[in-house]
Amino acid sequence: MLRNNLLPRADVLLRSDPSLRHRSVNEPELMDDPACDPVALDNTYRLFGVINPLVASWWPVYRRYVRPALRAAAREGRPGTVLDIGCGGGDVARALTRWAARDGLDVRITGIDPDERATRWAAAHDRGAGITYRAVASGDLVARGERFDAVVSNHVLHHLTDSELTGLLADSQRLTHGVAVHNDLRRSRAAWLVYWVATLPLVRARTFARFDGLLSIRRSYAPAELRRRVTAEWRVERQAFFRVLAVHRAHAEPGRTS
Structure with a gap:
């Protein structure tokens, strides 16, 4: 035990x-140890x-941001595509698949995580969702010119150094022609x-x-801290249940809200 x-x-x-006025930045999480x-x-x-269903509240995020991107793809006569960065065990990707199916939307979801332990576990527990799992980083997909209707992540931002956060946000902008939403604590x-x-x-x-x-x-992050770390193309939103979102719309005017 x-x-x-x-x-x-x-x-x-x-x-x-x-x-808790100050972020803890130098303490590794136990599961990150190889x-x-x-x-x-x-x-x-x-x-x-x-x-995650209890603390991450993905249903409102799906309804407000992901579903409109999938519906836009459907109007173009093609399946919608979603990239889940840092997918972990794949539970968020599986939830998005279920909700899209319930809405009658055809979706292709890719979950990526640089930790092969995560992608192996997620693939072994996919439960017929049909999600593609890849042990790669977001920069690898940028280099290959891949694009998605929606790019999402769950509880990833707080794991990153300042330079890694900047890189992830830049990659997310390049990877989507629709919307990117990073959901965090x-x-x-x-x-x-x-x-x-x-x-x-x-x-x-x-x-x-x-x-x-x-x-x-x-x-x-507290919302004000995250706002200081994102560029003008991103909007930081304070959410209920102790959450914060970083949102980028590929065709929207830049701005930020509380």
């Missing part, structure tokens, strides 16, 4: 900055399918405490979901 021995450190870190426990990693990917003490309580049953579970989730909240 995996014991999350690092969890007390997370509590200490909260006490050292109780308002030598991490493979069983715990498998369990973590599996739990994403339970946790919004750092707050309330979010940390809610997740701490909600994941108490996982304290002794063989998974990284509890520790890495708490750390992810500490590493995530």
Whole structure:
């Protein structure tokens, strides 16, 4: 059984900055370690399918941003295309596939992740969704001239250094002729405490979901911080349930909202 021995450190870190005014930028998440426990990693990917629907709220994002892009493709008489960057276990990509099918929209979804462990797991648990998984980075697709109607990511931005964030946003603009939406956590003490309580049953579970989730909240951006890091082509939107979006429309006037 995996014991999350690092969890007390997370509590200490909260006490050292109780308002979470500052991002945690130098603490690696456990599942990012190439030598991490493979069983715990498998369990973590599996739990994403339970946790993400509760904390990531993708349905409104799909309805507002992804579905219009797919409908535009349908009006042109072709399948819509979606790229999920940093797809992890593929749960977001599978949800988008289900919703598009329910709306009668033909969609081709590609999930990419530079970690082959993620793409292997996602492909093995695709459940007939027909998603294409590739162990590549967004820059590789830019170099190949690939384009998509929608580019999305879930809880990726907070993992990146400043230069990596700049690169991802630039790649996203080049990869879409429709819309790009990066959905991430919004750092707050309330979010940390809610997740701490909600994941108490996982304290002794063989998974990284509890520790890495708490750390992810500490590493995530406040809206004002993210606005300072994006270019004028991107709009940063504060969302309910402790979330923030970075949105780029390929044919829209640049601007930002709160």
